[in-house]
Amino acid sequence: MFLWLYLTPLLLLIDPHACTAQECAEFVDLDLSHAFIGTSVRVRLLLYTSEKGMCGTLMSHTDPTAHPQFNTSRLTTFLIHGYRPTGSPPRWLPTITELLLARTDMNLIVVDWNNGAATLNYFKAVENTHTVADNLTAFLEKLKENGVSMSSVHMIGISLGAHISGFVGANMNGSIGRITALDPAGPQFTGTLLKDRLDPSDAQFVDVLHTDIDALGFREPLGHVDFYPNAGTDQPGCPKSILSGSSYFKCDHQRSVFLYMESIKRVCEHKAYPCESYRGFLDGLCTSCERFGDAGCPVFGYDVTGWKDVLLKLNQTKTYFTTNPASPFCMTKYRVEVMIWNKAARWGRLTVKLHGADQEAVATIDHAAFEFKRFTGTRLLAQFDKDVKSVMKMSLKFSTGNVLQPKNRLRVLRVRLTPLEGRERPLCRYDVVVEEDREVTFRPLPCQDSNF
Numbered sequence: 001m002f003l004w005l006y007l008t009p010l011l012l013l014i015d016p017h018a019c020t021a022q023e024c025a026e027f028v029d030l031d032l033s034h035a036f037i038g039t040s041v042r043v044r045l046l047l048y049t050s051e052k053g054m055c056g057t058l059m060s061h062t063d064p065t066a067h068p069q070f071n072t073s074r075l076t077t078f079l080i081h082g083y084r085p086t087g088s089p090p091r092w093l094p095t096i097t098e099l100l101l102a103r104t105d106m107n108l109i110v111v112d113w114n115n116g117a118a119t120l121n122y123f124k125a126v127e128n129t130h131t132v133a134d135n136l137t138a139f140l141e142k143l144k145e146n147g148v149s150m151s152s153v154h155m156i157g158i159s160l161g162a163h164i165s166g167f168v169g170a171n172m173n174g175s176i177g178r179i180t181a182l183d184p185a186g187p188q189f190t191g192t193l194l195k196d197r198l199d200p201s202d203a204q205f206v207d208v209l210h211t212d213i214d215a216l217g218f219r220e221p222l223g224h225v226d227f228y229p230n231a232g233t234d235q236p237g238c239p240k241s242i243l244s245g246s247s248y249f250k251c252d253h254q255r256s257v258f259l260y261m262e263s264i265k266r267v268c269e270h271k272a273y274p275c276e277s278y279r280g281f282l283d284g285l286c287t288s289c290e291r292f293g294d295a296g297c298p299v300f301g302y303d304v305t306g307w308k309d310v311l312l313k314l315n316q317t318k319t320y321f322t323t324n325p326a327s328p329f330c331m332t333k334y335r336v337e338v339m340i341w342n343k344a345a346r347w348g349r350l351t352v353k354l355h356g357a358d359q360e361a362v363a364t365i366d367h368a369a370f371e372f373k374r375f376t377g378t379r380l381l382a383q384f385d386k387d388v389k390s391v392m393k394m395s396l397k398f399s400t401g402n403v404l405q406p407k408n409r410l411r412v413l414r415v416r417l418t419p420l421e422g423r424e425r426p427l428c429r430y431d432v433v434v435e436e437d438r439e440v441t442f443r444p445l446p447c448q449d450s451n452f
């Protein structure tokens with residue numbers, strides 16, 4: 001009675017448009033009490049299309065044509081979440097939904113298996129992935145019966161969702177067009193047989209992002225192309241201490257979704273470099289992209305399909321890139337070559353800064369000390385946090401980290417900076433003395449055409 005007194009005037013104010021808004025199907029919102037008891041699998045298919053925008057439609061499992069906005073000649077994208085230990089809807093879900101709809105005219109199906117994923121018992125959630133996969137397989141068979149081409153199906157699976165995509169893909173005999181795996185789950189999948197996890201035969205093209213291989217993610221390559229940003233382990237900007245609470249556990253894992261969303265939005269490009277190891281990549285040993293022809297090294301993310309043919313030919317390619325701690329995550333890479341004329345070799349670390357009209361970009365090459373030798377070009381990879389378009393000034397700093405010895409200096413005969421990705425000309429500077437721990441700033445010149 002008390003409640004009605006307040007609600008009745010409100011109800012009278014509600015306009016008919018608000019009623020249609022109420023028909024939007026939402027992702028199931030559970031809480032810790034559900035996770036504590038455990039939930040049994042229920043698979044809900046939420047359809048999003050450009051016609052209805054962010055208003056989801058709960059789809060029939062047996063008759064996709066029951067929904068007029070489902071267009072069988074469009075791309076059909078499935079988005080499949082992972083383990084939900086607290087039962088809450090994923091916080092990135094509205095953003096990725098909006099970004100995907102904005103990118104391409106598609107049938108976007110958000111697979112809501114929160115009932116099944118929300119449990120404190122991870123092993124139970126893992127077991128449930130097979131039930132979800134069988135359920136989705138039956139749905140895909142229905143799509144096929146209704147004329148949907150399996151080549152036009154793209155599954156984006158996050159964590160456990162990546163393996164669900166793999167199981168569905170295997171059930172469909174690898175006929176699905178593409179599977180994108182965002183930090184596929186490691187625990188309970190590492191070391192299993194191909195049939196018990198995602199593998200390249202599960203779809204025509206499988207692209208995988210690894211961001212937490214030392215905890216929740218899967219260490220080994222699982223696709224035709226596997227991306228390991230920041231070695232796939234600790235992501236910059238994520239808390240390093242357990243004092244930060246739950247984000248300590250999930251930040252690295254979740255970063256995969258944020259990196260992928262940036263690629264859908266085309267915020268910037270992460271060129272990814274094939275290499276034996278991340279260390280080799282940081283050392284600048286893997287800057288060659290020749291095997292990819294004119295297109296250069298593959299760009300991580302939604303648009304990597306542009307490299308599909310060459311990646312399929314190469315079978316399995318493991319690639320690396322480095323990111324900033326926050327969005328925009330892309331870094332700008334230059335090859336730096338330093339030649340000195342000091343008699344004795346010098347060991348140390350280098351910091352390079354590029355100054356533009358109103359921007360400054362920094363690259364600290366401090367993962368190792370490098371040896372600089374007389375009349376020998378030492379090659380380094382400098383990764384800048386920003387892309388400075390027209391470089392007006394440049395700074396160099398050299399440190400040995402040795403506080404007890406007298407200060408060193410580098411007598412630089414030539415320093416050359418070659419952009420790896422842009423089309424800008426290489427920048428050079430000849431004859432400059434760099435005192436240890438003291439930044440020296442100068443105006444670079446266009447390089448002279450000689451190998452000196």
Ligand SMILES: *[C@@H]1O[C@H](CO)[C@@H](O)[C@H](O)[C@H]1NC(C)=O
Binds near residue numbers: 043044
């Ligand atoms: C898939 O799951 C939904 C809801 O959980 C159910 O209604 C449907 O019958 C299931 N499909 C199959 C083939 O089991």
Ligand SMILES: *[C@@H]1O[C@H](CO)[C@@H](O)[C@H](O)[C@H]1NC(C)=O
Binds near residue numbers: 071072105
């Ligand atoms: C379905 O999509 C195709 C391709 O995008 C388009 O040409 C066609 O007009 C659409 N059909 C309907 C009924 O909207």
Ligand SMILES: *[C@@H]1O[C@H](CO)[C@@H](O)[C@H](O)[C@H]1NC(C)=O
Binds near residue numbers: 171
């Ligand atoms: C996959 O292959 C198996 C064995 O050849 C066959 O029984 C099954 O119908 C195929 N499924 C699909 C979806 O093509």
Ligand SMILES: *[C@@H]1O[C@H](CO)[C@@H](O)[C@H](O)[C@H]1NC(C)=O
Binds near residue numbers: 315316
């Ligand atoms: C492709 O890679 C897989 C897994 O590493 C291997 O089993 C297969 O033999 C390779 N195929 C070719 C053609 O190299």
